[in-house]
Amino acid sequence: xxxxxxxxxxxxxxxxxxxxxxxxxxxxxxxxxxxxxxxxxxxxxxxxxxxxxxxxxxxxxxxxxxxxxxxxxxxxxxxxxxxxxxxxxxxxxxxxxxxxxxxxxxxxxxxxxxxxxxxxxxxxxxxxxxxxxxxxxxxxxxxxxxxxxxxxxxxxxxxxxxxxxxxxxxxxxxxxxxxxxxxxxxxxxxxxxxxxxxxxxxxxxxxxxxxxxxxxxxxxxxxxxxxxxxxxxxxxxxxxxxxxxxxxxxxxxxxxxxxxxxxxxxxxxxxxxxxxxxxxxxxxxxxxxxxxxxxxxxxxxxxxxxxxxxxxxxxxxxxxxxxxxxxxxxxxxxxxxxxxxxxxxxxxxxxxxxxxxxxxxxxxxxxxxxxxxxxxxxxxxxxxxxxxxxxxxxxxxxxxxxxxxxxxxxxxxx
Amino acid sequence: xxxxxxxxxxxxxxxxxxxxxxxxxxxxxxxxxxxxxxxxxxxxxxxxxxxxxxxxxxxxxxxxxxxxxxxxxxxxxxxxxxxxxxxxxxxxxxxxxxxxxxxxxxxxxxxxxxxxxxxxxxxxxxxxxxxxxxxxxxxxxxxxxxxxxxxxxxxxxxxxxxxxxxxxxxxxxxxxxxxxxxxxxxxxxxxxxxxxxxxxxxxxxxxxxxxxxxxxxxxxxxxxxxxxxxxxxxxxxxxxxxxxxxxxxxxxxxxxxxxxxxxxxxxxxxxxxxxxxxxxxxxxxxxxxxxxxxxxxxxxxxxxxxxxxxxxxxxxxxxxxxxxxxxxxxxxxxxxxxxxxxxxxxxxxxxxxxxxxxxxxxxxxxxxxxxxxxxxxxxxxxxxxxxxxxxxxxxxxxxxxxxxxxxxxxxxxx
DNA sequence: AGGGGTTAGGAAAGGGGCTTTATAAAGTCA
DNA sequence: TGACTTTATAAAGCCCCTTTCCTAACCCCT
Numbered sequence: 033x034x035x036x037x038x039x040x041x042x043x044x045x046x047x048x049x050x051x052x053x054x055x056x057x058x059x060x061x062x063x064x065x066x067x068x069x070x071x072x073x074x075x076x077x078x079x080x081x082x083x084x085x086x087x088x089x090x091x092x093x094x095x096x097x098x099x100x101x102x103x104x105x106x107x108x109x110x111x112x113x114x115x116x117x118x119x120x121x122x123x124x125x126x127x128x129x130x131x132x133x134x135x136x137x138x139x140x141x142x143x144x145x146x147x148x149x150x151x152x153x154x155x156x157x158x159x160x161x162x163x164x165x166x167x168x169x170x171x172x173x174x175x176x177x178x179x180x181x182x183x184x185x186x187x188x189x190x191x192x193x194x195x196x197x198x199x200x201x202x203x204x205x206x207x208x209x210x211x212x213x214x215x216x217x218x219x220x221x222x223x224x225x226x227x228x229x230x231x232x233x234x235x236x237x238x239x240x241x242x243x244x245x246x247x248x249x250x251x252x253x254x255x256x257x258x259x260x261x262x263x264x265x266x267x268x269x270x271x272x273x274x275x276x277x278x279x280x281x282x283x284x285x286x287x288x289x290x291x292x293x294x295x296x297x298x299x300x301x302x303x304x305x306x307x308x309x310x311x312x313x314x315x316x317x318x319x320x321x322x323x324x325x326x327x328x329x330x331x332x333x334x335x336x337x338x339x340x341x342x343x344x345x346x347x348x349x350x351x352x353x354x355x356x357x358x359x360x361x362x363x364x365x366x367x368x369x370x371x372x373x374x375x376x377x378x379x380x381x382x383x384x385x386x387x388x389x390x391x392x393x394x395x396x397x398x399x400x401x402x403x404x405x406x407x408x409x410x411x412x413x414x415x416x417x418x419x420x421x422x423x424x425x426x427x428x429x430x431x432x433x434x435x436x437x438x439x440x441x442x443x444x445x446x
Numbered sequence: 447x448x449x450x451x452x453x454x455x456x457x458x459x460x461x462x463x464x465x466x467x468x469x470x471x472x473x474x475x476x477x478x479x480x481x482x483x484x485x486x487x488x489x490x491x492x493x494x495x496x497x498x499x500x501x502x503x504x505x506x507x508x509x510x511x512x513x514x515x516x517x518x519x520x521x522x523x524x525x526x527x528x529x530x531x532x533x534x535x536x537x538x539x540x541x542x543x544x545x546x547x548x549x550x551x552x553x554x555x556x557x558x559x560x561x562x563x564x565x566x567x568x569x570x571x572x573x574x575x576x577x578x579x580x581x582x583x584x585x586x587x588x589x590x591x592x593x594x595x596x597x598x599x600x601x602x603x604x605x606x607x608x609x610x611x612x613x614x615x616x617x618x619x620x621x622x623x624x625x626x627x628x629x630x631x632x633x634x635x636x637x638x639x640x641x642x643x644x645x646x647x648x649x650x651x652x653x654x655x656x657x658x659x660x661x662x663x664x665x666x667x668x669x670x671x672x673x674x675x676x677x678x679x680x681x682x683x684x685x686x687x688x689x690x691x692x693x694x695x696x697x698x699x700x701x702x703x704x705x706x707x708x709x710x711x712x713x714x715x716x717x718x719x720x721x722x723x724x725x726x727x728x729x730x731x732x733x734x735x736x737x738x739x740x741x742x743x744x745x746x747x748x749x750x751x752x753x754x755x756x757x758x759x760x761x762x763x764x765x766x767x768x769x770x771x772x773x774x775x776x777x778x779x780x781x782x783x784x785x786x787x788x789x790x791x792x793x794x795x796x797x798x799x800x801x802x803x804x805x806x807x808x809x810x811x812x813x814x815x816x817x818x819x820x821x822x823x824x825x826x827x828x829x830x831x832x833x834x835x836x837x838x839x840x841x842x843x844x845x846x847x848x849x850x851x852x853x854x855x856x857x858x859x860x
Numbered sequence: 861a862g863g864g865g866t867t868a869g870g871a872a873a874g875g876g877g878c879t880t881t882a883t884a885a886a887g888t889c890a
Numbered sequence: 891t892g893a894c895t896t897t898a899t900a901a902a903g904c905c906c907c908t909t910t911c912c913t914a915a916c917c918c919c920t
Contacts, residue, residue: 034482035449035453035454035457036454036876036906036907037451037454037876037877037878037905037906037907038876038877039449040449040450040451040876040877040878041876041877041878043449044877044878059897060897060898061896061897068448069878069879070878070879070880071879071897071898071899072878072879072880072898072899072900073877073878073879075898075899076877076878092886094887095886095887095895095896095897096888096895096896097887097888097889097894097895097896098886098887098888098894098895098896098897099885099886099887099895099896099897099898100886100887100896100897101896101897101898102897102898184808193808194807194808240679241678241679241683253773255773257671257672257676258671258672258676262671262672262774263775264655264774264775264776264809264812265654265655265775265776265777265812265813266775266808266809266811266812267775268775268806268808268809268812269655269773269774269775269809270773270775271772271773271775271806271809272772272773274772274806275768275769275772275773276691276765276766276768276769276804277690277691277693278692278693279691279692279695279761279762279765281693286806288803288804347693348693351690351693352690354689354690355689355690355769356773358685358686358688358689359667359669359683359684359685359686359689359770359773360676360678360683361677361678361679361680361681361682361683361684361685362678362679363679389702390690390702392598392682392685392688392700393608394598394607394608394680394682395678395680395682395683395685397680398678398679398680398682399679450877450878450905451876451877451878451905451906451907452905452906454905454906454907455905455906455907458906458907473868474868474869475867475868475869483907483908484907484908484909485868485869485870485908486869486870486871486907486908486909487906487907487908489869489870490906490907506915508916508917509866509867509868509915509916509917510866510867510917511865511866511867511916511917511918512865512866512867512868512915512916512917513866513867513868513869513914513915513916513917514867514868514915514916515867515868515869516868516869
């Protein structure tokens with residue numbers, strides 16, 4: 033709420049690093065042009081990042097007749113970030129270098145009976161240890177671990193206030209994890225993780241207002257407003273999945289009726305399929321992944337049943353997304369998570385048409401609807417991004433221990 | 447999108463003035479405590495406002511044994527602000543002093559045949575002239591005129607992009623008004639006007655995230671996010687009225703089906719009444735105001751038909767507001783506009799219960815639902831507030847002509 | 861009446877941030 | 891080699907906020 037000039041600095045630091053990651057290698061000139069900052073400011077920010085060893089000088093580029101431009105690039109080996117995606121049935125973790133390339137990944141299943149906090153925490157500790165070993169990274173280089181857990185999260189205290197899938201209430205998850213993991217930890221939920229991934233590396237980059245729609249087993253939205261994540265007063269903004277789309281409609285697993293999720297979540301889609309074609313071979317009872325995959329495959333060969341199911345689903349999805357367009361008036365709506373990835377462009381095409389039917393023409397004309405361009409698991413990437421943000425945030429702090437900005441990098445050792 | 451330290455200054459200036467208006471007279475100490483700013487900063491901001499003659503020193507207050515606190519208060523006669531509310535059937539205008547007290551008001555009806563832009567503009571010019579004359583204000587003291595017009599508005603260029611009620615398309619309203627009105631003009635729509643009124647003077651004051659729900663002939667929401675108005679990429683965020691609440695439901699005047707407005711807008715409520723009790727004496731066909739007034743009166747005497755209609759309406763309204771709570775996770779939801787004002791607390795009580803049934807428990811627990819505490823027309827007040835913001839914005843500008851901050855106020859002339 | 865004690869408010873200094881301007885560095889081209 | 895161009899850093903300036911110090915103004919007590 034209260035803004036200070038430090039926030040400006042932090043935002044600019046983010047912006048510069050984002051740009052470097054996106055267009056590595058790049059010159060200070062290009063960064064200044066892309067960010068709108070002055071050359072001097074870019075130079076000092078680049079200096080900071082060089083000191084942090086997050087980026088390195090990698091050579092020179094000819095200029096038009098004058099001194100050549102120095103190039104900087106991400107120092108991939110300057111550190112590692114870990115993203116943990118805790119979901120209902122698995123714990124997935126990826127270890128990234130600073131270019132946000134995946135160096136290692138690991139996964140463990142969480143069986144239905146193993147959902148006590150202590151059990152989940154030991155899974156997490158195991159997979160985190162595994163990726164660190166796998167990547168052959170020394171622990172000191174791990175800048176942080178971002179952890180995504182479904183439901184409502186108090187990121188400041190690190191408490192999982194409510195996780196619907198396991199009926200957790202006020203589990204002090206961060207404290208439990210701290211006992212097993214020595215790296216700095218950052219906790220949030222998958223909606224915000226994938227939103228932040230889009231903001232840094234995906235379709236929301238450089239956009240002021242964006243909505244990231246997650247279509248998976250659960251559905252929800254991550255809100256990027258004014259260039260940053262909107263969290264709401266208790267960090268639970270974006271709960272679009274349990275928004276009412278059909279009053280007194282289909283029963284949702286949340287206990288209410290007519291929620292968006294009941295129609296467009298993975299099990300909602302399965303139900304749409306079952307209702308329209310109960311005997312379809314596309315249906316794999318008890319297996320969401322297989323059913324969605326079969327549906328995707330059916331779309332590719334233009335199977336009429338698959339087309340029908342998608343059209344049916346998009347009736348709801350289109351109306352739901354149109355609501356988001358009307359309310360937020362975003363520049364872009366990004367479709368993310370595994371169902372969206374599986375169904376791909378055919379889905380997006382249908383969604384665009386359906387949203388256009390429901391949304392007001394003016395806001396609709398101002399917003400693009402696209403598939404997430406992020407090739408890996410956006411939740412892991414986003415969780416890792418929380419760790420990256422955390423590492424960058426503490427740069428300017430008093431306890432930074434870097435009292436004299438040493439700036440000792442060899443200058444122009446050509 | 448790009449923030450600078452000036453934005454911080456502007457925000458602080460707003461905050462200090464808001465506080466002074468709210469708690470006039472007040473001391474610098476109190477202001478510092480209320481805003482979280484240092485005493486020094488408050489002192490310089492107060493100095494600026496004194497120089498602008500927006501506030502004056504009005505005396506002293508005993509301190510606990512030490513030097514007495516100087517008190518400042520709004521300088522009511524330091525200027526005047528005008529708010530214009532252009533609606534479907536009328537143009538309403540109010541002239542405020544700097545304490546935002548109404549000094550004069552005027553109204554003209556817009557008859558159905560008179561909805562050409564030129565005709566509306568001449569109405570506006572007439573009422574603006576009328577209030578200035580009525581208040582006996584010299585023109586130089588009018589700091590600005592805020593104009594609210596329904597629909598989509600480009601506030602930068604001053605174009606009414608689309609006004610649904612009159613089927614206006616890209617009307618250069620500000621240019622037309624400039625020909626008749628010499629004061630600085632500010633254009634926006636009623637949703638944002640009433641939101642800004644709540645932000646400055648109403649239930650959203652001091653809140654980071656708030657949703658102002660307008661219940662009138664049309665319905666919509668004004669979004670206060672991060673302490674400021676959220677506009678969206680094309681200044682049309684908050685179009686909640688045409689959000690789908692019942693897929694394939696009742697036909698809305700926008701041409702689509704199942705919009706919130708079709709159920710909870712004034713004519714939606716009339717339809718609810720007609721459907722449940724076609725012969726009710728409460729129903730005044732063709733007269734929304736009378737019907738809503740009759741309904742309100744019915745509520746007061748606990749008329750079962752009225753109760754039934756409200757309960758019916760709240761079924762939809764509760765679900766719609768619950769969607770807003772889930773999506774935005776606001777600190778407060780403010781019910782505003784004339785239908786909300788007419789139905790009053792009985793409506794709010796019902797709404798609270800209904801929202802609680804539909805919204806997720808955690809976000810719901812964090813948000814209050816209240817009636818707008820603003821006693822006058824919030825749209826006029828909000829429009830005037832746009833003018834106030836405009837007047838404050840240009841303080842720090844280079845062309846401010848106040849090169850040497852004169853600070854010539856007589857100090858301590860007791 | 862004249863000192864302490866206490867509180868308010870202003871002025872100055874300081875720190876963080878960004879930009880503009882000057883200067884140094886490193887090339888190109890004639 | 892010298893003039894020109896372009897880049898990068900350093901210096902200076904401005905804005906904004908805070909902290910610190912000092913004076914102003916009042917109380918109370920002697």
